[in-house]
Amino acid sequence: MKTIEELNAIREKAKATMTVREDNVDVIRVVVGMATCGIAAGARPVLNGFMEEVARRKLGNIVVSQTGCIGMCQYEPIVEVIEKDKEKVTYVRMTADRVARVVSDHLVNNNVVTEFTVGAIAK
Amino acid sequence: MRELSLNILDIAQNSIAANASLIRIEVAEDTEKGEMRIVIGDNGQGMTPEQTQRVTDPFYTTRTTRKVGMGTSLFKMAAEMTGGTFNIRSQANEGTKVTAVFKTRSVDFTPLGDMNSTISLLIAMNLHIDFIYRHSVDGKAFTLQTTELKQILGDVPLSEPDVVEWIKSYVGEQTQIIHGGVLHENNRRTQRYQRKSKSNHDR
Numbered sequence: 001m002k003t004i005e006e007l008n009a010i011r012e013k014a015k016a017t018m019t020v021r022e023d024n025v026d027v028i029r030v031v032v033g034m035a036t037c038g039i040a041a042g043a044r045p046v047l048n049g050f051m052e053e054v055a056r057r058k059l060g061n062i063v064v065s066q067t068g069c070i071g072m073c074q075y076e077p078i079v080e081v082i083e084k085d086k087e088k089v090t091y092v093r094m095t096a097d098r099v100a101r102v103v104s105d106h107l108v109n110n111n112v113v114t115e116f117t118v119g120a121i122a123k
Numbered sequence: 124m125r126e127l128s129l130n131i132l133d134i135a136q137n138s139i140a141a142n143a144s145l146i147r148i149e150v151a152e153d154t155e156k157g158e159m160r161i162v163i164g165d166n167g168q169g170m171t172p173e174q175t176q177r178v179t180d181p182f183y184t185t186r187t188t189r190k191v192g193m194g195t196s197l198f199k200m201a202a203e204m205t206g207g208t209f210n211i212r213s214q215a216n217e218g219t220k221v222t223a224v225f226k227t228r229s230v231d232f233t234p235l236g237d238m239n240s241t242i243s244l245l246i247a248m249n250l251h252i253d254f255i256y257r258h259s260v261d262g263k264a265f266t267l268q269t270t271e272l273k274q275i276l277g278d279v280p281l282s283e284p285d286v287v288e289w290i291k292s293y294v295g296e297q298t299q300i301i302h303g304g305v306l307h308e309n310n311r312r313t314q315r316y317q318r319k320s321k322s323n324h325d326r
Contacts, residue, residue, distance in 0.1 A: 002293040007275040010286055014279040034248075036194040039133045040124055048240055051247065055284030066248045068140070 028062045028107055029082040030054075035069035041076035042095065049099035050079070054107075062107055075118060081106060090118040126236025127161065127225070130198045134163045134221055135245055137194065141167025141219065145253045148242070150235065152260045157228040158207070159235070164220040170213040178211060198223055205229035238298065242267065243290040247282040258298060265297035 032038070032047040050064045070078045075092035079102070082088050089112050091102060098116055105111045114120055124130050131148060138146045143165035151160045170178065181196040199209040202223035213219040225232055242256050246269055257266045267290070269281060276286065 002289060002296055004271065004275065006289060007272060007286070010283070010289060011276050011279045014276075014283045014285060034132075034136060036133050036136075036197065039129050039136075040197075044129060044132060044237075044240055044244065047244060047248075051244075051284070051287065055287075066244075068136070 026061060026084060029080075030062060030064045030107070031067050031080045031082065032064070033068070033070040033076060033078045033080075034066040037069055037073035038076045038078065041073075041093075043077040045096040046077045046079060046094045046099060049096040050103070053099055053103045057103065057108070059103075059107065072118070075121065078118075091116045092118045092121055124197060124201070125233065127159075127201065127233050128236040128238045128241040130194075130201060130233075131161065131163060131238070132241045132245065133194045134198055135241075138163065138165035138167050138219065139249055139252065141165060141169070143167035143218065143252060145255070146245070147255045148245075148257070150238070150258045152227070152258075154227075154261055157226055159225045159227050159232075161223045161225070162220065164218065166218040169215045169217050169219055171215055175211060175213040175219075179209070195221070201225070201233055204231040239291040239294045242294050243287050246290060247287050250280055250282060256294070258294075258301060260301045260303075263301040265301060267294060267297075 030050050032043055032050065034043050034047065047064070047066060054062045054064055067080075070076075070080070070090075072078060072092070077092075077094045079091040079094050080088055081091070081102075089106070091098075091113070094102075094116065098113075102113050102116065105113050124133070135146055135148065145166045147162070147164040149160070149162040149164075151162075152158070153160075179196050179199045181193050195211070198221070202209045202225050205226040206229055207224040207226050208222075209224075210222045211219065212222075238256075238258070242254070246254050252269075254269045255266065256268075257264060259265075272281060272286070272290075276283075279286065281287075281290075
């Protein structure tokens with residue numbers, strides 16, 4: 001059973017790895033739309049999926065966060081990938097199943113998964 | 124919304140947008156009365172009486188990009204559909220409190236669902252906000268308070284993957300304990316439903 005005391009051990013373990021992350025400059029931001037439209041369309045498992053996948057692969061340069069309504073509710077769940085000096089990539093109708101592919105292809109190997117982007121769907 | 128935990132996640136976004144520094148989420152179940160009370164309270168900027176009155180109107184929103192605001196109206200509808208009640212109280216500069224009571228025996232009752240995800244995400248995504256989550260079933264209760272966790276964790280943020288995992292498991296386990304340690308509410312509902320449809324069939 002989980003106890004509050006276990007957090008002591010987690011703190012010690014986390015302290016050892018944390019400094020590496022803070023020094024990172026080229027951060028990739030993954031932003032999930034979490035307004036009513038996004039949540040109703042299934043944004044929660046998508047956000048959860050990104051957090052878990054980024055944690056599992058120990059990707060210290062990726063920040064997962066949430067935002068309000070992105071403005072294309074019919075394409076929710078929407079995920080934006082924002083990188084310095086690059087054009088923003090907007091993934092639409094995301095599902096938890098698609099998260100692993102976006103993480104490995106795009107966030108790790110730098111190949112945008114074009115078929116999931118708004119450009120491929122909203123023609 | 125398929126689960127009330129999604130409505131809760133959605134309503135809490137309003138508290139976040141209202142610049143709350145403390146959000147309190149309470150789920151209280153009374154199995155004898157067949158009631159579930161959900162309260163989401165914050166100390167955010169609050170609303171004027173006029174705004175408070177109009178907030179459950181789906182065609183009212185403070186947002187300027189679009190003219191429709193569905194969140195609060197959906198939550199109200201979910202409660203009233205079961206024969207329950209909905210109430211919103213707000214005071215400018217003091218905060219807002221949303222209370223919804225659900226009749227759990229109604230066929231229109233939506234299950235609470237995955238509160239572990241709702242709570243862990245709210246906490247991990249809003250590090251500057253303190254959360255208090257309390258869940259009770261017939262008087263048995265547990266409370267998760269982020270200020271307590273922060274005290275132990277020090278500089279380690281609540282978004283640290285191991286911490287997020289801990290919060291999920293902790294909420295999951297504690298929920299099971301207050302439910303008597305065996306069945307989750309969703310399973311219980313499914314079983315009740317199966318029993319009902321079986322007896323209908325027998326008839």
